[in-house]
Amino acid sequence: MFLINCPYCGERDQQEFKAGGEAHIERPKQPTELSDDEWAEYLFMRKNIKGIQFERWNHAHGCRKWFNMVRDTSNDEIKAIYKMGEKPPTQ
């Protein structure tokens, strides 16, 4: 059970949160211009890294805000948390 530091509410138990998969995958601005392969890349392809991963989380049972997290998936250490729209920390 992680202890997650919501950037809006502070430290809360993991059960208040919902994981939202890989972060920084921007929805294409002009989907109709994309080939099937390009669209599939956006739609289906996700990295599943053992190590440092950037991911989206939602404080679903709290402020309902989405934010980003840098997590080491090999030991579940949360390296950083930052708001949507903020630049990801450099490693």
Next chain:
Amino acid sequence: MTKNLRVKSSEYIDETNRISFKFNGKTYHGFKGDTLASALLANDVHLVGRSFKYHRPRGIMTSGSEEPNAIVQVNPGTNRTEPNVRATEVEIYEGLEASSQNCWPSVEFDIGGINNFLSPFFPAGFYYKTFMWPASFWEKYEFFIRHSAGLGKSPTTSDPDIYDHRNVHCDVLVVGAGISGIMAAKNAAKNNFKTLLIEEKNELGGSTIYENNQFNKIDNKTPSEWLKKEIEELKNIQNLEIKTRTSVAAYHQYNYLLARENLTDHLEAKNKTNKIRQRLLKIRAKKVILATGALERPLIFNNNDRPGIMLSSAVKKYSEFYGVACGSKNVFFTNNDSAYESALSLYNKGINVQAIIDIREQSESKIVKKVKEAGIKIYWSHTIVDTSGYKRLNSLSIMKLSNDGTSVTGSKISISCDCLGVAGGWTPAVHLYTQSGSKLKFDEEKQIFLPNQNTSEQISVGSCGGDFKIDEIIKNLNHKLKDNLNIKETDLDNIKVEIDQENSKRNIWLLPSDKPLGKTKPFVDYQNDATAKDIKLALREGFRSIEHVKRYTTTGMGTDQGKLGNMHALGIIADTAGVKMGELGTTTFRPPYTPLTFGAIVGRNVGKFFDIFRRTPMNNWHVENKAEFENVGQWKRAWYYPINGETMHQAVQRESKAARESAGILDASTLGKIDIQGSDASEFLNRVYTNAWSKLAIGKCRYGLMLNEDGMVYDDGVTTRLGENHYIMTTTTGGAANVLGKLEDYLQTEWPELDVYLTSVTDHYATASLCGPNSKKILKKIIPDLDLSDESFPHMSFKEAKIGNVQCRIMRISFTGEHSYEINVQASYGKDLWEKCIEAGQEFKITPYGTETMHLLRAEKGFIIVGQDTDGTMTPIDLQMDWIVSKKKYDFIGKRSLYRSDTMREDRKQLVGLLTDDPNIVLEEGAQIVSELNQNPVEMLGHVTSSYFSPNLNKSIALAVVRGGKDMMGKKLFVPMENKNINVTIASPVFYDEKNERLNA
């Protein structure tokens, strides 16, 4: 006659408080402070159970939670019965009953004992090898295997006890209240850390509290005296909470731990009622100090499992702590000095100690000299090669051990005895440490796994951290505490410790016998009857990974999780395979450390608190009018309203006809409602729905279909424009929370530039849906001054009105195909609104209808239900709803996916209507559809998604998804059922009023 083996009055046993209890139907006596194990031993009862596989007689081995053998059924036949309880952990109370498990008809005479003599036929992997063929026989085998498996019996009536959960936060959590735990907790609390100390037993002090080695001194006191004084001082310390009878079951990442606190298990039945039996503590600790101690290992030799063979440390605890001698002729078998302490403990109380068998060549420590002076015979470099006594140990044979420890020489010596204390060294209890994700390292010198890489704010102190001698314990504890808590001074700074110099131990994982291994039974896992030869067999058969050997031989897979034998299993594998133990690694220690009850896990979430449920404001009316309910998501929805003993079918037929012929009313309060406001609200709707919204006039309603980004239908509902920048969206009952979540996601992450605010108002409104040709007249009666003409209030429009003083929103929308109104009022007026409608509708015989009738009526119209007619693989095109997909809009969620090669395939499953050739046959929902009957295997074309008997059409109707169904209008197909094949024809999914004339009727 039973003997009384009480040997001295112990300060932990209250001999003035005599307690009677029953074991296997016989009454015994013990005292307050006894465990079931100590009380039985005091009555000279060693035989308490039978082993799992061979049904060998087994006795009490240990004095703690690591006990593999003495597992009993507590209070059998009552509603408080509990299986697989360790007798070493049960505190006795007046009226306690316990019985042996895994034996029939009794533990003394057990039919299953024959397995012991058949044991050559039950090697490792017996089940895998034997029941493989013929494959079709598995069901028969399974029947017998299931009957012979299992230890205790589950209770058959509901649990009368109350369980609880509690969240606990602390700065420092100390697990284990031995000498290290107590000193750690004391110093943490003194330095203003909010500290919680947890101990699984009901007394503090661990093994030091009865430590009697006269050669060990702390500040010139025996460790026991010194520690008692320290414990006394704990009472005066602020910031310190102590929980005894509390066992940490799991240690998760981020210092999140689960502990079970036992509150009433030690009380008489009459004192248990209306109290919380167990409390699950959910602990978040800033720092964790593990002081879980060490578990003594046995030695692995031939027939090392007989009742009367115990751990040496357990013999000592029973003698020193409980005042019980485990035997009258005692022998110890050891590879280190600790057995000598146990021997002296008995000797000092005048109990006979026959001999000590030591596999080492010699030891020069003071305690060994003391034993020699006492005249106890010591056999150096000897090992036990066999033992005898079926239900109780009566003698053992020993032989001289060769120099390399792999064989025995010389002649056999026989020693008669009734209790053997075995000391094989100490294994740090690192279970919780590894559960937290931290990593161990093998210490070649000490031959143990020790904490190495911490992943959380944690330290391991005392023997679980590898320090066994009191001087090392205190020194290392002191600097670990200072380091970890960042403190300068502790109570440990000026302590003087003297200790007896212990000679090192000699580790031989598997001791040899004069017989070949194949003819011996050296048990490694007592509970699961795994022997050293099973492990060697597994290696011969090619198993290499420790995890595989474990599963193949079942070593370490009992309820004790191999707390005693796992190290030996590793040692034997390492020796046999010629690898280092450190390279082998350990098996994974998984939670719980000791078993948890289901009660503790679920806490208060039982009965009506099992799951959350939601009721509409009209619920009481439905109950009063005898509605049957169905669960829709968390909602309890009225399903149908049977009258005069109607079946569901009869009620639904009646309700459906009434709704079309005169008037019906449905409680639609459960539909999800999202209030949408902001200057970009229209643009937002354009992006989330497939159709266009910009031109929707204020006061108008529109049906919308929402897709996932993959193009599949996600939700649907009607949205009404209340104002320039204000909409109210309805969602499906089950989808409300997910839809809101999804919309928030897009707003916050993809389109933060949009000025839109979403609020869930599902619970704020109650909705009555009035439908049928007379609905207009009924509404007119309720709100006489509202203009209900088609010109002023046409289909798909909205009006605000007042019923008395109550503001309401009325939408003229329809899910049944009839002329209908959805009236929304503030939730607290819901029942009032409903009753007004019923009253006004009396003259039109208004009929309340439930969800089943709603489903039937909409199916007659071919309206889909997301989640029933769709399953996450249906696009709007598959649903033949092309009309709702805007071609003009540049983009909306899921649009691009509708043009992927896969979604554009012609042979996708498509929604169609299905009519049975015999109009009286109603298809089963989920039934498969085929075009050929004589093909094998036959191709499945699709399946039935909705099916009803329509009273309005007087025939059965169905919706189905069929591969390429769109172009198969009129095609004859089959629905094969178990006993018959049903002939069906593909039809339009709209069965009733295809021209929508009734909407304006």
